[in-house]
Amino acid sequence: MYKFVYGDIFTQNTNVIVMPANPKPVIGNGIDKEIYKRAGAEELLKARQEIGELKYGEVKVTPAFNYDANYIFHCASPKWIDGKHDEKELLAKCYRDSIELAKQMGSRIIFFPLLSSGMQGFQYDLAKDIAEEVCKDYEEDNSIDIRIFLRKRLSSGNRYDRKSLEFYIETHTYPDNIEEIYKQYLSFMKNMPEDHEISMNAEIMRLQVENKRKEQEQINAVKKKAEKRKNSSAVDYIVYQYCRMQYKSLSDFSFNETDDEFPSFEDLYEKYKERCNLKNDSKVAERCNLNRDTISRAKKATRGISRDTLFALSLGLRLSWEEAEEFFISCDKAIYTDYQLTEAEKRRENVFRFCLKRGVYDIAEINEYLFDSNMLILGNNAVA
Incomplete structure (x- = not known):
């Protein structure tokens, strides 16, 4: 049996809680951080480090230590790219493998957050539909009680929705040398067999490079505009401060920095x-x-x-x-x-x-x- 629950995943007892784990053995924030805190961060992190890196769609188990459960499942839920990199299948695998593992270990209750609906970029409704599609296979199975905890989702009005927010975050967060990294990664891919995670990483980098180029064009336009304007209006001061703080070396800019005027x-x-x-x-x-x-x-x-x-x-x-x-x-x-x-x-x-x-x-x-x-x-x- 299964059911969706609106509420706090930490307020009820369970045999297994599924953690949306970083593929690398590190402590994150949100649900991840709270589970580590309740379980005892030092012991749980040590157990997680013994597992090593996870592939997307992979599930591993550790003891729950001080957490009020028998086991913690560490699940590397996939990132959404474009729907062409087996994202849906990998997310379904996360749920199915976790449920089957819980049954094999004799657990009767398993709690999930709505996997991949946060920073991983899946649309809320799609993530929920995939979870429900898997869980329906266990609707008549009384040996396992599956509960998926939902929280209030972001509004979907004209100003924004969750997917557009996550797309903005993903494409605006990159290292300064992303072009060089992307070029090296493409060379690396030529010598590797086709792999979901490798292809997914390449697509993310491509979007980041594209976005950085667009932003660089905007930056150049700001610099050009700033060079032509030498008065000390508030707008000019904002342009100056932006350039000075973001790009560090701007000796060619000569603005009046009299703080009293602002x-x-x-x-x-x-x-x-x-x-x-x-x-x-x-x-x-x-x-x-x-x-x-x-x-x-x-x-x-x-x-x-x-x-x-x-x-x-x-x-x-x-x-x-x-x-x-x-x-x-x-x-x-x-x-x-x-x-x-x-x-x-x-x-x-x-x-x-x-x-x-x-x-x-x-x-x-x-x-x-x-x-x-x-x-x-x-x-x-x-x-x-």
Whole structure:
């Protein structure tokens, strides 16, 4: 038997919980991180490292240690590319192999999150349909109780949907030398037999290279525009700061950097707070998932404000993309800057950039997506 459950996967007892595992033996965020925390991160990670890397569609088992279950299944669910790389078959394999393994081990209850519906890029409805298609084969099987836990999905209005968000993240997150990596990878593929994972990685890299070229054209246009404009208007200052922070060496730019001509963080904060009809900092903190003390500290020491706090405030105060740029710059930061971030941090910040560009401001909803996608949620409550 099987059923879909809307709720928290961690609130009920089970024999087996299926973890959406990274192919590499590392601790992620969201569901992955929570399972490690409850099981005992050191012991579980050691057991996971003994397994080694997983192929997409592969399932391996470890003890549950301190987690309230008998076993943890580590399942490397596939990424969505274009539907031509056996993605659906691999996802179905994840469910089927996990269920069969649970039965072989004598387990009567198995819990799944909705696999591949987060950062792996499957559309929510497609991921759910594949899960249900597999589970129907066990509808009359009373030896195993299958439960798939669902969380509220992102809205599908005109501004955005889950797939477009995930496509944006995937194609905007890449190393600086992606062209060189892609070229080397194509050479490597010539000497390898046809393989799903290899083909999938190549397709991702191709999209990243294509997107980087487009972005480079935009960057060159910004530079050309900046070279022609020498006054110190706010727009020019934003262009200057963007170029200075993102590209580090810009000796040919000669802008007036007189800070007095530009609004301070506190000025902008009070302006946007009033526009949102929020009477005090406590109301802002509640909307932005921040502590009031965090806002008080930010107003006293703007240069020390974290990027996370700025993103939370930008979303909570309903800023446009241009307003968010100015907000960051008032703290001597650039919204585009990501060269100092890890790949995981870049992916997470791209969620916020996407939402600002599309006017998606519900932090609770964004945080549900981050959690489901094994990313750290936004705001003070992100700290475990």
